[in-house]
Amino acid sequence: MSTKIEQERNTNGWEPRIIAFFCNWCTYTAADLAGVSRLRYEPNARIIRVMCSGRIDPQFILEAFSKGADGVLIGGCHPGDCHYMEGNYKALRRVQLLKRMLKDMGIEEQRFRLEWISASEGERVKTVMNEMTEQVRALGPLGLPKKFEEWDKEMELIEQKVNGEEAAVHA
Amino acid sequence: MPDKPKVAFYWCASCGGCEESVVDLAENILDVVAAVDIVMWPVAMDFKKKDVEAMADGSILVSMVNGAIRTSEQEEMAKLMRKKSKLIVAYGSCAHMGGIPGLANEFQREEILQYIFEESPSTVNNEKTRPEMKFETNGGSVTLPKFFNVVRALDQVIDVDYYLPGCPPTSKLLKQALEVLLSGKLPEKGAVLAPDIALCDECPKKDTKPSDLKFTGFKRPHLTQIDPNTCLLAQSIVCMGPATRGGCEGVCISGNMPCTGCFGPTSRVKDQGAKILSALASQVEAKDEKGIDETLATIPDPVGTFYRYGLPASILRRKNFK
Numbered sequence: 001m002s003t004k005i006e007q008e009r010n011t012n013g014w015e016p017r018i019i020a021f022f023c024n025w026c027t028y029t030a031a032d033l034a035g036v037s038r039l040r041y042e043p044n045a046r047i048i049r050v051m052c053s054g055r056i057d058p059q060f061i062l063e064a065f066s067k068g069a070d071g072v073l074i075g076g077c078h079p080g081d082c083h084y085m086e087g088n089y090k091a092l093r094r095v096q097l098l099k100r101m102l103k104d105m106g107i108e109e110q111r112f113r114l115e116w117i118s119a120s121e122g123e124r125v126k127t128v129m130n131e132m133t134e135q136v137r138a139l140g141p142l143g144l145p146k147k148f149e150e151w152d153k154e155m156e157l158i159e160q161k162v163n164g165e166e167a168a169v170h171a
Numbered sequence: 172m173p174d175k176p177k178v179a180f181y182w183c184a185s186c187g188g189c190e191e192s193v194v195d196l197a198e199n200i201l202d203v204v205a206a207v208d209i210v211m212w213p214v215a216m217d218f219k220k221k222d223v224e225a226m227a228d229g230s231i232l233v234s235m236v237n238g239a240i241r242t243s244e245q246e247e248m249a250k251l252m253r254k255k256s257k258l259i260v261a262y263g264s265c266a267h268m269g270g271i272p273g274l275a276n277e278f279q280r281e282e283i284l285q286y287i288f289e290e291s292p293s294t295v296n297n298e299k300t301r302p303e304m305k306f307e308t309n310g311g312s313v314t315l316p317k318f319f320n321v322v323r324a325l326d327q328v329i330d331v332d333y334y335l336p337g338c339p340p341t342s343k344l345l346k347q348a349l350e351v352l353l354s355g356k357l358p359e360k361g362a363v364l365a366p367d368i369a370l371c372d373e374c375p376k377k378d379t380k381p382s383d384l385k386f387t388g389f390k391r392p393h394l395t396q397i398d399p400n401t402c403l404l405a406q407s408i409v410c411m412g413p414a415t416r417g418g419c420e421g422v423c424i425s426g427n428m429p430c431t432g433c434f435g436p437t438s439r440v441k442d443q444g445a446k447i448l449s450a451l452a453s454q455v456e457a458k459d460e461k462g463i464d465e466t467l468a469t470i471p472d473p474v475g476t477f478y479r480y481g482l483p484a485s486i487l488r489r490k491n492f493k
Contacts, residue, residue: 054453058445062486079458090453096463097452101444101473104277106491147491151321155246155328 016136018045019064020073020129023053025083026118027075033122041126042133045073053077053114054087058098061112065102068145071111071136073128078116088116110135111142176232176353178203179211179223180262181252183238183245184272184322189263190214190237192339199346206353207232211252220248223255231255233352235335237262239272239483240323244316253329258352260364264338264433266325267363268443269483271338273322274475276482276489280320324484334363338433338480341419365418367438370430373417376402385456389469392429403429409476414440414447433480442486444477 022028028049034041050056053076061072074095076088095114102112113132117124180193194215196203210231211218234256240246253259264270275283288294288301305314325331335348348364351357358364371377380402390407397403403410403424411432412424423430436443451470457463470476478485 058449059440059442059486062442062445066486066488089458092458092460093452093455093463093467094449096460097448097467097470097473098445100467101448101477104472104474104490105487106493107487142491144487144491148488151489154317154319154321155323 014141016044016070016133016141017068018071018073018132018136019069020045020047020075021050021053021056021060022047022075023077023083023088024049024051026077026081027053027115027125029119030075030117030121030125033119034125037122039122039126041129044133044136045129052082052084052087053091054082054084054089056091056094058094061098065107065111065142066144066148068143070139070142071113071132073132074114075117075125075128076114078118081118107142108139110139175206175208177210177226177230178207178349179209179231179234179252179256180214181211181234181236181248182213183236183249183266183325184241185238185263185265185270187214189265189339192263192337192342192345193235195342196346197342199342203349207349220251223251226255228254229257231257233258233260235260235262236325237266237339239265239269240319240325240328241272241275242316242318246319246328247316249325249329258332258357259325259329260333260335260348260352261325261331262335263340264336264435264480266331267334267336267484268435268481269322269324270480273324273481273483274479276322277474278490279492280318284318321489322483327483332360333358334361334435336363336365336416336434337419341422343420344418363416363435363438365416365434368417369437370412370415370417370419370421370424370434374402374412374421374424376400376424379405381405384454386451386454386466387456388466389451397427399427409451409470411443411447411477413450414443431479432477435481435484443481444474444485447477448473 022031031047053074056074064072074091076091077083079088082088092114099109099112103109115128117128182190209216211223234252236249236252236259238245240249261267265272284301288296289299302315304317305312335344337344344365371380379400384404386407388407389409392408395408397408398406408429410429412430414436415430415432416434416437418434432443436446440446452467455463455466457466482489
């Protein structure tokens with residue numbers, strides 16, 4: 001771990017939190033390989049194993065962001081290699097449209113990434129994890145749960161005012 | 172004679188179409204009036220806020236509240252109706268999910284006010300006057316409600332017992348809902364009072380829906396000669412049917428227009444927009460990024476199309492601003 005990263009961690013206490021959905025047959029196996037090969041990479045991603053990148057419902061990605069993820073990474077088999085023939089193509093098509101939609105919803109493009117990583121590409125897992133962590137770190141926190149709270153403060157204020165007036169009337 | 176059950180109707184950020192749907196009960200409205208006392212209905216009857224305030228808490232059997240919550244006044248009235256009612260029904264798409272007014276969640280409050288009071292083509296306002304929440308005049312003071320930054324569905328403001336979906340709900344569903352609520356045999360709390368299956372199931376064009384679609388581009392309904400006897404998806408028209416709850420009996424489809432999603436998702440789905448995005452995108456024919464992007468570029472506004480009635484109730488709720 002570079003000292004630069006440790007310094008940053010100490011100064012602001014924030015570290016990117018990335019949710020990674022990896023396909024069982026390729027990318028998850030590649031991540032395993034990276035581990036067995038003792039490759040060192042940024043520890044910021046929580047990996048969720050799914051049977052196929054085509055199983056990743058766009059709801060999962062929105063849910064991840066809304067629950068506090070700063071970035072979402074999807075890993076699947078290279079085109080033509082899908083264990084279920086077509087799953088990764090379906091994933092790619094959904095991702096292309098979701099990217100546009102996320103941009104319209106104010107979520108930066110670099111926070112969401114799809115990568116094809118085969119079972120033998122442990123080195124690629126390392127590179128992608130490091131790159132993505134660096135990009136998200138540069139963007140800073142997305143922090144949606146905190147934003148939801150902030151948005152709802154405007155109602156708390158009114159409620160206090162209404163309750164206050166009612167209390168004044170009944171006093 | 173025992174008191175008849177009390178029913179109230181209230182409106183928040185809405186267009187009035189929901190009120191129209193109550194009137195659309197036509198002669199059935201006489202049965203409703205015979206069975207209940209309407210104690211509040213701003214669009215049709217002369218009851219005031221103070222009349223409701225004077226009622227005992229929980230004394231209204233059911234309040235049908237339509238419209239999204241955009242101002243402090245709407246919030247206050249929603250809370251008052253909640254206090255005075257045993258049951259609250261979120262009536263129509265706006266109360267259910269935020270509705271069309273909820274699309275304002277793509278903008279910030281200041282952007283909206285600036286456009287409306289300074290920039291819109293029909294506005295002449297050289298002094299850039301803006302309405303104030305409080306203004307002293309002729310020895311008195313007049314007030315306006317606060318315009319919130321975020322548009323909300325009703326259940327994001329008060330506890331809601333039931334939902335009656337639709338833009339507007341059909342008279343048939345309203346009649347059924349009133350019957351079941353007055354019967355005392357209440358459905359499970361939080362229920363949407365409509366069938367829990369996608370619209371395709373009751374679609375008049377169901378038999379022509381192919382099992383496998385291969386989209387090469389989407390067509391806009393107003394620029395297309397639509398075949399009235401064929402599934403709209405098979406004609407490359409964006410139809411929200413697969414991701415939308417049934418119960419409307421395909422009124423738009425029967426008029427040869429695609430479903431735009433006003434009934435919201437079924438109970439198994441949390442985010443209607445994500446689901447229709449998934450359904451449409453995964454059936455694009457192209458397999459390469461460029462080809463996929465070209466096909467999907469024919470949906471010019473994904474947020475406005477997929478969340479037309481439900482942005483506030485979606486997972487992301489509104490556009491994120493730094």
